Amino acid sequence: MNRFSLFSIARKILAAAVFPENCVVCGAPGDGGPEGLPLCGRCFGKIQRPAPVNVRCGICGCQLISEKNLCMECRKRNPYAHLKRAYPLFSYQGWGRELLSAWKGGEKRSLSPLLAAILAEAAEEVFPGIPIVPVPPRPGKIREKGWDQVAELSALIEKRFRYPVLRLLRRTGAVQQKQLNREERLSNLKTAFRFCPPKRGSPVPDTALLLDDVITTGATLDACASVLAENGVAAVYGISLFYD
Ligand SMILES: [Zn+2]
Ligand SMILES: [Zn+2]
Numbered sequence: 001m002n003r004f005s006l007f008s009i010a011r012k013i014l015a016a017a018v019f020p021e022n023c024v025v026c027g028a029p030g031d032g033g034p035e036g037l038p039l040c041g042r043c044f045g046k047i048q049r050p051a052p053v054n055v056r057c058g059i060c061g062c063q064l065i066s067e068k069n070l071c072m073e074c075r076k077r078n079p080y081a082h083l084k085r086a087y088p089l090f091s092y093q094g095w096g097r098e099l100l101s102a103w104k105g106g107e108k109r110s111l112s113p114l115l116a117a118i119l120a121e122a123a124e125e126v127f128p129g130i131p132i133v134p135v136p137p138r139p140g141k142i143r144e145k146g147w148d149q150v151a152e153l154s155a156l157i158e159k160r161f162r163y164p165v166l167r168l169l170r171r172t173g174a175v176q177q178k179q180l181n182r183e184e185r186l187s188n189l190k191t192a193f194r195f196c197p198p199k200r201g202s203p204v205p206d207t208a209l210l211l212d213d214v215i216t217t218g219a220t221l222d223a224c225a226s227v228l229a230e231n232g233v234a235a236v237y238g239i240s241l242f243y244d
Helices: 003-018 041-047 072-076 095-104 109-126 141-145 149-161 182-190 219-230
Strands: 085-091 132-134 169-171 193-195 207-215 235-243
Touching: 041 095, 085 109, 085 207, 095 109, 095 207, 095 235, 109 149, 109 235, 132 149, 149 207, 169 219, 182 219, 193 219, 207 219, 219 235
Parallel strands: 085 235, 132 207, 207 235
Antiparallel strands: 169 193
């Protein structure tokens, strides 16, 4: 590490101690937070504890209240034709919304290593040994936001936690989803992803764990799962930070 980077790290630590940022979740005056993150101790604790698998729907992964095994929605209609199961860590309601908008907008990008750590730990626990396959960004996302959140999380998960990551999917130049109605979206989504075989002649894995930042309808994950399944991945699961 050169002198300049040591200096910039020291300056950041000092700035965090002297001018702690307010907590992005609850707005409480910052105490510098753990590791100088823009979080208070209470909110930091909440983010560390996603609900365990046994209190979640076995398909969409939402938290169950009075039901057993499957939520009411998934009992009526399985939202996934190709994906076996999704495990979104947190609900997008309440504090999740505050955290996500601060992080995704790039304003609090310093939260990425913490979010990557929580995802890596959950993946290890719930889907041990299953390689992560990042969902590629929709067209125009990098232009709008300036960065790809999923690519950043995947790179951190791979480098810091030595978790296997395979970049098996690319976006094709399909039309932007926003301009389409529901029917058109679904058929457009099927052609939106292209399979990229593993590098250096490695075999296609039997199982894969798709990673996205937020799951809303689940249609994106399912389209990705269908492309992977067509190319020889026998079982595809999904993990995300939030569900909406
Ligand atoms: Zn807080
Ligand atoms: Zn469900």
